[in-house]
Amino acid sequence: MKDFFIELSRDIRKNKGAFAGFLLISFFISLALFAPLLSSYQPDQVIDGALRLSPGAEYGGHYFLFGTDDIGRDLFTRILFGARVSLMVGLSVVVLAASLGTFLGLMAGYFGGWTDRVISRMMDFIMALPAVLFAIVIVAVLGPGLVNSVVAVSIVALPNFTRLIRAQVLAEKNKQYVQAARLYGAGHFRILFKEILPNCMAPLIVQGSLGFSDGVLNCAALGFLGLGAQAPTPEWGTMLSDARSFLESSPWMVNLPGICILLVVLSFNLLGDGLRDALDPRLKNRA
Amino acid sequence: MLLFALKKIMEVLLTLVGITFVCFLLIRLVPGDPVLLMIGERNLDPIAYAEAKAKLGLDKPIASQFASYAGQVITGDLGTSITSKASVWSEFKEHFPATVELSIVALIFAVLFSIPFGILAAVKKNTFFDYFLMGTSLTGYSMPIFWWGLVLILFFSVKLGWTPVSGRIALEYDIPVKTGFYLMDTLSSEVREAEGYRPFWSAVQHLILPMIVLGTIPLAVMARMTRSSFLEVLGEDFVRTARAKGLPETRVILVHAFRNALIPIVTTLALCFGTVITGAILTETIFSWPGIGKWIVTSITSRDYPTIQGGVLIIAVIIVLTNTLVDLIYIYLNPRIKNALLK
Amino acid sequence: MLLEIEDLSVQFKTDAGTLEALRPVSFSVAESEVLGVVGESGSGKSVTNLALMGLLPANAKISTKRVVFHGKNLDLNSQRELRKIRGSQISMIFQDPMTALNPSLKVGYQMIETLRCHFDISKEVARSRAILLLERVGIPNAEKRLSSYSFELSGGLSQRVMIAMAISCHPKLLIADEPTTALDVTIQKQILDLLLDLQKENKMSMIFVSHDLALVRKYSHRVQVMYAGELAESGRTEDVIQHPHHPYTFGLLKARPSAHEGLAKEPLYAIPGVVPSLKARPTGCQFHPRCSRATDVCKTLNPKLTGSSQKFACHHPLETP
Numbered sequence: 025m026k027d028f029f030i031e032l033s034r035d036i037r038k039n040k041g042a043f044a045g046f047l048l049i050s051f052f053i054s055l056a057l058f059a060p061l062l063s064s065y066q067p068d069q070v071i072d073g074a075l076r077l078s079p080g081a082e083y084g085g086h087y088f089l090f091g092t093d094d095i096g097r098d099l100f101t102r103i104l105f106g107a108r109v110s111l112m113v114g115l116s117v118v119v120l121a122a123s124l125g126t127f128l129g130l131m132a133g134y135f136g137g138w139t140d141r142v143i144s145r146m147m148d149f150i151m152a153l154p155a156v157l158f159a160i161v162i163v164a165v166l167g168p169g170l171v172n173s174v175v176a177v178s179i180v181a182l183p184n185f186t187r188l189i190r191a192q193v194l195a196e197k198n199k200q201y202v203q204a205a206r207l208y209g210a211g212h213f214r215i216l217f218k219e220i221l222p223n224c225m226a227p228l229i230v231q232g233s234l235g236f237s238d239g240v241l242n243c244a245a246l247g248f249l250g251l252g253a254q255a256p257t258p259e260w261g262t263m264l265s266d267a268r269s270f271l272e273s274s275p276w277m278v279n280l281p282g283i284c285i286l287l288v289v290l291s292f293n294l295l296g297d298g299l300r301d302a303l304d305p306r307l308k309n310r311a
Numbered sequence: 312m313l314l315f316a317l318k319k320i321m322e323v324l325l326t327l328v329g330i331t332f333v334c335f336l337l338i339r340l341v342p343g344d345p346v347l348l349m350i351g352e353r354n355l356d357p358i359a360y361a362e363a364k365a366k367l368g369l370d371k372p373i374a375s376q377f378a379s380y381a382g383q384v385i386t387g388d389l390g391t392s393i394t395s396k397a398s399v400w401s402e403f404k405e406h407f408p409a410t411v412e413l414s415i416v417a418l419i420f421a422v423l424f425s426i427p428f429g430i431l432a433a434v435k436k437n438t439f440f441d442y443f444l445m446g447t448s449l450t451g452y453s454m455p456i457f458w459w460g461l462v463l464i465l466f467f468s469v470k471l472g473w474t475p476v477s478g479r480i481a482l483e484y485d486i487p488v489k490t491g492f493y494l495m496d497t498l499s500s501e502v503r504e505a506e507g508y509r510p511f512w513s514a515v516q517h518l519i520l521p522m523i524v525l526g527t528i529p530l531a532v533m534a535r536m537t538r539s540s541f542l543e544v545l546g547e548d549f550v551r552t553a554r555a556k557g558l559p560e561t562r563v564i565l566v567h568a569f570r571n572a573l574i575p576i577v578t579t580l581a582l583c584f585g586t587v588i589t590g591a592i593l594t595e596t597i598f599s600w601p602g603i604g605k606w607i608v609t610s611i612t613s614r615d616y617p618t619i620q621g622g623v624l625i626i627a628v629i630i631v632l633t634n635t636l637v638d639l640i641y642i643y644l645n646p647r648i649k650n651a652l653l654k
Numbered sequence: 655m656l657l658e659i660e661d662l663s664v665q666f667k668t669d670a671g672t673l674e675a676l677r678p679v680s681f682s683v684a685e686s687e688v689l690g691v692v693g694e695s696g697s698g699k700s701v702t703n704l705a706l707m708g709l710l711p712a713n714a715k716i717s718t719k720r721v722v723f724h725g726k727n728l729d730l731n732s733q734r735e736l737r738k739i740r741g742s743q744i745s746m747i748f749q750d751p752m753t754a755l756n757p758s759l760k761v762g763y764q765m766i767e768t769l770r771c772h773f774d775i776s777k778e779v780a781r782s783r784a785i786l787l788l789e790r791v792g793i794p795n796a797e798k799r800l801s802s803y804s805f806e807l808s809g810g811l812s813q814r815v816m817i818a819m820a821i822s823c824h825p826k827l828l829i830a831d832e833p834t835t836a837l838d839v840t841i842q843k844q845i846l847d848l849l850l851d852l853q854k855e856n857k858m859s860m861i862f863v864s865h866d867l868a869l870v871r872k873y874s875h876r877v878q879v880m881y882a883g884e885l886a887e888s889g890r891t892e893d894v895i896q897h898p899h900h901p902y903t904f905g906l907l908k909a910r911p912s913a914h915e916g917l918a919k920e921p922l923y924a925i926p927g928v929v930p931s932l933k934a935r936p937t938g939c940q941f942h943p944r945c946s947r948a949t950d951v952c953k954t955l956n957p958k959l960t961g962s963s964q965k966f967a968c969h970h971p972l973e974t975p
Contacts, residue, residue: 041449149329152634153627154585156592157607161623164611165340241455245593248457249608264458271461272469282458290453297449548753551709555748556768556819557741560733566767570758646803647757 035302042298048291117239125185133193233296351393389621399621408491410602417525429537451531581637690874708736751812755804762800889964
């Protein structure tokens with residue numbers, strides 16, 4: 025396992041795209057971690073009279089790097105705290121979808137038969153509806169809100185992980201090392217988690233990275249539609265949606281969160297793409 | 312062949328039943344009283360409540376509720392909208408052409424640009440051009456299109472004044488609806504006699520920005536797919552044979568490689584239908600485009616549950632059917648599979 | 655001479671550095687002559703032919719002193735020049751016929767397209783010519799076969815289609831790169847006999863690449879033995895096989911199971927060691943690490959090709975004439 029991560033970090037450094045993505049991600053993570061240190065305001069702190077000031081404006085002894093919004097909150101602060109929200113959202117989606125998806129995929133692939141049929145059919149149903157529409161339906165049932173949108177987006181992301189792991193298990197199941205483990209009397213649990221799962225790590229990490237970007241993007245879209253995080257949460261999609269009416273007069277209120285969503289999504293896609301090139305042995309040896 | 316067809320039909324039917332069941336459950340899973348949700352009233356006197364409950368069949372056991380719901384769905388009865396009191400099916404029919412028009416134009420836009428870009432990137436592999444195209448398409452792929460739409464509006468509509476901000480056509484024109492596709496309806500003889508080609512151009516202008524916004528992600532996805540599919544095919548032996556025969560390079564690429572690279576590209580195009588529907592929800596919200604995306608979002612904000620239930624069901628059915636159609640195209644394109652099935 | 659090549663060399667630019675796949679090699683092919691080329695994989699046989707066809711990947715760097723084909727100078731770096739003669743004057747058939755035909759296009763389409771690419775003829779004319787060609791190469795139901803896909807044909811039939819396509823424009827030179835390696839032994843003879851028939855009938859020249867000396871002996875007039883991207887030995891087939899001068903040729907001959915020995919008491923001979931990797935070429939003679947006759951001079955000095963009719967590159971040749 026340790027060797028795997030050493031090789032992984034070497035692969036990231038070798039692939040320019042993955043490395044750029046990795047740097048951007050690190051940048052956003054540090055912004056999110058040090059948000060309270062980097063800004064002198066609270067995300068929902070209203071500075072009286074500082075309405076929709078453009079980036080770099082000064083007002084009453086205050087300096088606003090990214091300007092202010094329509095009720096006088098510092099946008100830089102809100103963007104920083106928004107990074108926390110977005111990264112937490114992405115992380116939660118990946119953790120939820122990957123853990124449940126891995127479990128279901130292992131079961132479906134290893135036991136086959138009815139277990140497989142039921143799980144695969146369920147995933148087909150989820151896949152039949154486009155991601156955001158399905159998420160909308162779930163949010164319509166559960167009610168709007170950040171947590172509910174995370175749950176919805178995780179369910180939408182579930183089939184990707186389940187199918188990936190299932191396919192991987194099917195490929196690994198009959199290999200000699202698994203047969204050998206079985207001969208030595210290893211139980212199902214041991215074979216699944218000690219023998220097969222470690223060999224699914226590479227595609228899982230790739231899918232994790234790509235799933236992260238999907239999660240961030242879908243949650244932001246739900247926020248934009250008014251179905252995700254609710255004001256005053258500094259969530260980028262919600263901020264963008266609230267700023268729409270000021271598009272002409274104060275475009276930065278729309279553009280700053282928009283650019284941030286794009287950059288976070290792009291960086292995880294870069295990383296995921298680069299890792300796929302590095303880890304997928306089929307692509308690895310291709311000229 | 313017959314076995315395959317039967318299996319496929321069974322699969323599709325099973326999926327459709329599943330979707331119907333999920334939509335049926337939808338209303339029952341929402342916290343709150345389903346009778347009140349479906350009627351859209353907060354308080355109802357007990358007699359009216361009982362009436363409504365009986366009318367909706369909610370007093371029966373759940374299995375027979377589902378049976379009668381499925382029966383209604385098959386006959387095309389998807390319920391009545393709370394807000395407009397019109398039937399969900401008629402509302403859907405009203406909104407659907409706008410989405411279809413936008414989606415088709417967006418997909419054409421995506422195909423028209425993505426395939427040439429993808430081929431060029433593959434042929435010029437590892438050059439600056441390749442890196443530039445692939446960098447751009449990864450950015451497009453990562454684009455939050457709800458922001459992208461606003462950026463385009465800001466630039467083209469607000470700054471340059473080239474395109475309108477929202478809607479399908481300028482308000483001054485009242486186009487009689489025939490097909491529901493404005494690009495066609497505005498060209499009917501009566502409209503042309505009355506207004507000339509101005510309504511058509513108005514419709515085109517209104518369509519451009521939504522088309523770009525909705526087409527961006529499919530464009531990016533397909534450009535990437537085209538590139539990788541071509542790279543794989545260009546390394547095949549038969550491409551070398553085609554060159555060895557002295558065929559011009561354009562023919563080698565556009566006939567010999569293209570035919571074989573097409574299969575994954577078409578599959579990707581099919582997967583884009585889902586993306587386009589998702590995108591339509593966002594795009595229509597941004598551009599106030601009166602299609603099913605906006606219809607569904609509005610019904611969610613107004614908690615119009617019969618409309619949500621019916622709308623989601625129809626969209627899901629459409630997607631399942633398109634995917635099936637694509638499977639058939641896939642078979643048609645791949646003679647190896649076609650032959651195996653015909654035997 | 656139909657084809658004269660002087661100092662052809664090929665290098666590949668890779669991440670691991672520049673690899674010399676072919677060191678300056680000179681050879682020629684006479685009119686109506688079959689030249690057999692023998693060597694292990696990685697010896698540069700295919701690279702030579704692909705360079706001649708202009709089919710090497712983009713990272714290949716080709717340099718030549720002079721290439722004359724049919725009395726005209728030929729620039730192997732000009733795709734434009736090569737495209738004109740590819741398929742019409744020089745054509746090629748490949749090792750694996752199953753992958754060499756396009757699986758998405760019908761056989762007829764691929765044949766007609768080739769004909770119409772080089773001749774200004776209508777579809778109908780091209781179609782009837784295609785039928786004649788398929789009949790000539792011994793394909794039953796030729797007309798019906800036009801609407802088959804390659805995956806519906808056996809390996810032998812596919813190779814016949816490839817041959818029909820290759821000779822369709824009356825090439826002066828046919829390159830057959832291990833044309834029967836991927837086929838059953840029973841089919842092998844039929845295909846090679848067909849090739850030889852066609853060669854005589856059309857007075858074509860042919861470069862016949864194989865790793866099987868027995869086949870080369872049977873089907874070619876002259877032979878050249880390649881090793882590690884260099885020419886080891888060349889000459890009239892019978893001379894080279896009866897009196898090999900290069901220890902490598904000798905080794906190849908010895909490593910061949912022969913019918914006379916029958917149930918031999920000794921195990922089959924194998925040349926010790928492997929062909930050197932292009933990434934780590936030995937100094938001096940490329941064969942010296944595997945050669946029993948090697949001396950100090952072999953380790954430092956790469957021998958030049960010497961001799962008149964039978965040429966060889968060795969410091970310590972066998973049976974010096």
